[in-house]
Amino acid sequence: MSDSISSPAAEPNPPSAPPSGAAGTRMTPAERRASGSLAAIFALRMLGLFLVLPVFALEARKYPGGDDPALVGLAMGIYGLTQAFLQIPFGLASDRLGRKRVIVAGLLVFAAGSFLAAFADSLAALVAGRALQGAGAVSAAVTALLADQTREAVRTKAMAMVGGSIGLVFAVALVAAPPLAARIGLAGLFGLTGALALAGIAVVAWAVPPEPARHAAARRAPVAALWQHPDLLRLNAGVFALHTIQLAMWVAVPGLLVQAGLAKPHHWWVYLPAVLASFVVMGAGLFPLERRGHLRAALRGAVALVALVQLGLLLVSRAAPAALQGVAAPAPDAWGIAGLSMLMFVFFCGFNTLEASQPSLVSRMAPAALRGTALGVYNTLQSLGLFAGGALGGAVAKFAGPTGLFATTLALSLAWLALTWGLRPVGRAR
Numbered sequence: 001m002s003d004s005i006s007s008p009a010a011e012p013n014p015p016s017a018p019p020s021g022a023a024g025t026r027m028t029p030a031e032r033r034a035s036g037s038l039a040a041i042f043a044l045r046m047l048g049l050f051l052v053l054p055v056f057a058l059e060a061r062k063y064p065g066g067d068d069p070a071l072v073g074l075a076m077g078i079y080g081l082t083q084a085f086l087q088i089p090f091g092l093a094s095d096r097l098g099r100k101r102v103i104v105a106g107l108l109v110f111a112a113g114s115f116l117a118a119f120a121d122s123l124a125a126l127v128a129g130r131a132l133q134g135a136g137a138v139s140a141a142v143t144a145l146l147a148d149q150t151r152e153a154v155r156t157k158a159m160a161m162v163g164g165s166i167g168l169v170f171a172v173a174l175v176a177a178p179p180l181a182a183r184i185g186l187a188g189l190f191g192l193t194g195a196l197a198l199a200g201i202a203v204v205a206w207a208v209p210p211e212p213a214r215h216a217a218a219r220r221a222p223v224a225a226l227w228q229h230p231d232l233l234r235l236n237a238g239v240f241a242l243h244t245i246q247l248a249m250w251v252a253v254p255g256l257l258v259q260a261g262l263a264k265p266h267h268w269w270v271y272l273p274a275v276l277a278s279f280v281v282m283g284a285g286l287f288p289l290e291r292r293g294h295l296r297a298a299l300r301g302a303v304a305l306v307a308l309v310q311l312g313l314l315l316v317s318r319a320a321p322a323a324l325q326g327v328a329a330p331a332p333d334a335w336g337i338a339g340l341s342m343l344m345f346v347f348f349c350g351f352n353t354l355e356a357s358q359p360s361l362v363s364r365m366a367p368a369a370l371r372g373t374a375l376g377v378y379n380t381l382q383s384l385g386l387f388a389g390g391a392l393g394g395a396v397a398k399f400a401g402p403t404g405l406f407a408t409t410l411a412l413s414l415a416w417l418a419l420t421w422g423l424r425p426v427g428r429a430r
């Protein structure tokens with residue numbers, strides 16, 4: 001394998017670094033500013049998406065055509081399909097035209113799709129709005145800009161700040177979504193999503209540090225090099241599996257909670273503690289393991305946790321065959337709610353670890369001149385996973401119920417674990 005794919009020599013003009021040793025693993029003020037502002041862009045964009053996610057499967061039933069679980073799953077997942085088509089072009093454009101202007105263009109498209117969904121009067125129109133939302137594929141450009149402005153030694157921390165901001169707004173969305181949906185409906189949530197995207201443009205203009213020029217000045221590398229690196233391929237397959245599983249789970253998890261006797265407005269009682277506690281576990285485990293050169297073991301462990309959760313949900317769903325109808329139990333099942341809470345905690349421990357470590361590794365392995373393109377490929381597979389999770393998850397749930405759904409996600413997670421086992425040892429970040 002060519003050294004150019006992973007050698008730091010492929011990255012000219014690296015950011016100025018503090019002294020080596022312990023100080024070398026601390027962020028500079030410029031790195032903190034870049035990480036914070038770019039995490040804020042992700043947070044504003046993802047808050048709108050997450051506000052919709054916990055209530056979408058239930059609220060979409062109120063639209064004409066909403067009685068078809070497969071169509072509801074398509075409406076959830078079509079966002080990921082259009083993202084998948086455009087992530088690589090947006091990433092390639094950011095390598096050629098500059099990161100910030102591509103980010104602004106993508107946020108404008110995302111906002112337009114949000115407002116279109118807000119005015120939808122049928123599930124088919126909602127599908128169209130979600131598709132346009134996905135066309136604002138800025139994830140690759142944002143993560144490439146973050147990688148441009150940080151050193152390898154702190155890049156996983158920077159990616160974790162992004163992942164942490166996403167996890168935090170997910171927790172906020174889980175608390176806020178049910179009362180907001182009751183007050184302003186799904187249409188109002190989409191309108192709010194569009195407004196948040198416009199706020200993200202303001203962050204790009206006034207908070208993000210000046211864009212470095214080195215991605216444009218770096219020696220060009222052939223795009224084909226990205227397809228010749230087996231570990232990049234493993235990471236791309238891994239992010240596809242992760243987001244397929246994540247979105248497919250949410251076709252049935254809300255119904256499981258309702259059937260256990262936890263009313264929809266109270267689902268945040270499960271989600272919020274699980275998300276927040278998982279941050280503590282990730283911070284205590286991931287960064288020390290990375291410093292010691294055990295990042296591969298952390299990745300394997302995180303994938304194993306995701307698989308373990310799918311097994312647990314499969315067992316729970318066998319006792320709750322009516323979960324997709326959202327029929328509440330005559331009385332709350334405290335043990336059932338506690339079990340689902342533990343499963344959500346374990347899932348988020350694995351999910352947050354993978355969200356921080358995988359894109360960091362992609363940014364290290366790819367040539368600097370193709371970093372945006374490499375992250376575009378990575379985010380394309382992520383987006384395809386979101387589409388597959390919604391569309392396939394809805395179809396499997398329709399024909400095989402929640403038990404068939406979680407049997408499918410368990411099989412996918414085990415195949416992913418087997419694929420990840422071949423990942424080469426990952427050294428300490430430099």
